[in-house]
Amino acid sequence: MTKPFGKSGDVSELVNSLGWLEEDGSSQDGEESPEMRGRHGMTVGGRIRICTELGSEDMEEEEEEDEEEEIGPNGEKGPKRRGPKKKKMTKARQERFRARRVKANARERSRMHGLNDALDNLRRVMPCYSKTQKLSKIETLRLARNYIWALSEVLESGQSPESHGFVEMLCKGLSQPTSNLVAGCLQLGPSPMMLNKLEDKCGPGVGGVGGQTGHPLSYPSPGLPSPPYGSLEASHLLHMKGFKGPVYDNPSPNECSSGTPPYDGPLTPPLSISGNFALKQEASPHESERNYTPHSGHHAHYLSKAMHLFIFVFNIYFDNVLSFLYSSQHIFLFHRLLGLLSNTGSCTVFKLFI
DNA sequence: TAGGCCATCTGGTCCT
DNA sequence: AGGACCAGATGGCCTA
Numbered sequence A: 001m002t003k004p005f006g007k008s009g010d011v012s013e014l015v016n017s018l019g020w021l022e023e024d025g026s027s028q029d030g031e032e033s034p035e036m037r038g039r040h041g042m043t044v045g046g047r048i049r050i051c052t053e054l055g056s057e058d059m060e061e062e063e064e065e066d067e068e069e070e071i072g073p074n075g076e077k078g079p080k081r082r083g084p085k086k087k088k089m090t091k092a093r094q095e096r097f098r099a100r101r102v103k104a105n106a107r108e109r110s111r112m113h114g115l116n117d118a119l120d121n122l123r124r125v126m127p128c129y130s131k132t133q134k135l136s137k138i139e140t141l142r143l144a145r146n147y148i149w150a151l152s153e154v155l156e157s158g159q160s161p162e163s164h165g166f167v168e169m170l171c172k173g174l175s176q177p178t179s180n181l182v183a184g185c186l187q188l189g190p191s192p193m194m195l196n197k198l199e200d201k202c203g204p205g206v207g208g209v210g211g212q213t214g215h216p217l218s219y220p221s222p223g224l225p226s227p228p229y230g231s232l233e234a235s236h237l238l239h240m241k242g243f244k245g246p247v248y249d250n251p252s253p254n255e256c257s258s259g260t261p262p263y264d265g266p267l268t269p270p271l272s273i274s275g276n277f278a279l280k281q282e283a284s285p286h287e288s289e290r291n292y293t294p295h296s297g298h299h300a301h302y303l304s305k306a307m308h309l310f311i312f313v314f315n316i317y318f319d320n321v322l323s324f325l326y327s328s329q330h331i332f333l334f335h336r337l338l339g340l341l342s343n344t345g346s347c348t349v350f351k352l353f354i
Numbered sequence B: 001t002a003g004g005c006c007a008t009c010t011g012g013t014c015c016t
Numbered sequence C: 001a002g003g004a005c006c007a008g009a010t011g012g013c014c015t016a
Helices: A007-017 A034-040 A057-069 A091-124 A137-157 A164-171 A176-188 A192-202 A228-232 A275-282 A298-316 A318-325 A330-344 A348-353
Strands: none
Touching: A091 A137, A137 A164, A137 A176, A164 A176
16 A cells, blocks of 8 residues: 655646746746745645745845835934845845755655665565555564564573564564554464565565475575565464464553554663674584574574674665774674674675675 | 644755 | 755645
8 A cells, every 4th residue: 555656746746737837947846936935925735934045036025125124214224234244135046046955855855765765675574564564664663673672582582483572572662553463474474465575575486485495494585685584484483382363452561552652661782792692603503594493593593584684774774884883892793693694504695795 | 534654845954 | 065964844645
């Protein structure tokens, strides 16, 4: 249920159709003409514009009026205005201002599109991804936070990802519908929706749950990070201990309450980069995901998933990642993890990173 | 119909 | 001067 893009563009079309565009055409892509702002003070959408340095002709007139006011009503000279004298809004200046504004709007739009693309990529690696039922921005971020948190808990405390607690962590602070969605995905395992997801990414018959390899944990070829939803495969999640029915129809007081409660206190850091991880990992350094069994490759498996998501999330803000990595001992641990993960053959994206 | 979510425009601020 | 980023404002769409 994705909404069409450029809704404001519709407004501009309306404006265009009403013939309110500037003659030079500088009001394209939803821009409102200075005339509209100046003369009416309110635009098509009813927006009130506060004129500061806007290039309206009225502004120019206002300035001139102000200058006249300095000569008092009875002819006496009033106090001179202090500070630098305002530049006059000449026609040329107005046009430059307008052109600058149009360019800035375009940049801002593309910036936001970039942000949305990144968010879309993030949605794709969430436990419940659906083209038709998109998570909202805020819910995507919350779920990502929870997911990283939950996976790191699995690594640190050895908690089973099949436990009720794992699901609870995933749903913490999420709205009721999102909680239900997540719970539904976890309970149902690889639903048709998830199969679609795999096919969307790697094409039909390529890897994935329904792919040629047949193994539930054989991920599709590179591109996006290996999808973490392998951990949601039926063999893991259908038999969750203590996970009964639509749990979130009846949420516990602390978890998954209705609405979108504010973030209630600091969580465990998304992924604790501590020596422990590496040590746990070393138990089966040569484990391949294809040969993964829940017992022998437990930590390697979930470590790789956590790292995939971790890196992917940070990939969105790559600049921040770099400063983050070079800022402390993390760089050492990062490389150590990289080496270990390489042995598992499950860190394609990781390698691309380096 | 109210509320949630979203895209867009805009002005301000900071930085190069 | 101009670009990046941010937050506020606004209207449109959708759903309960």
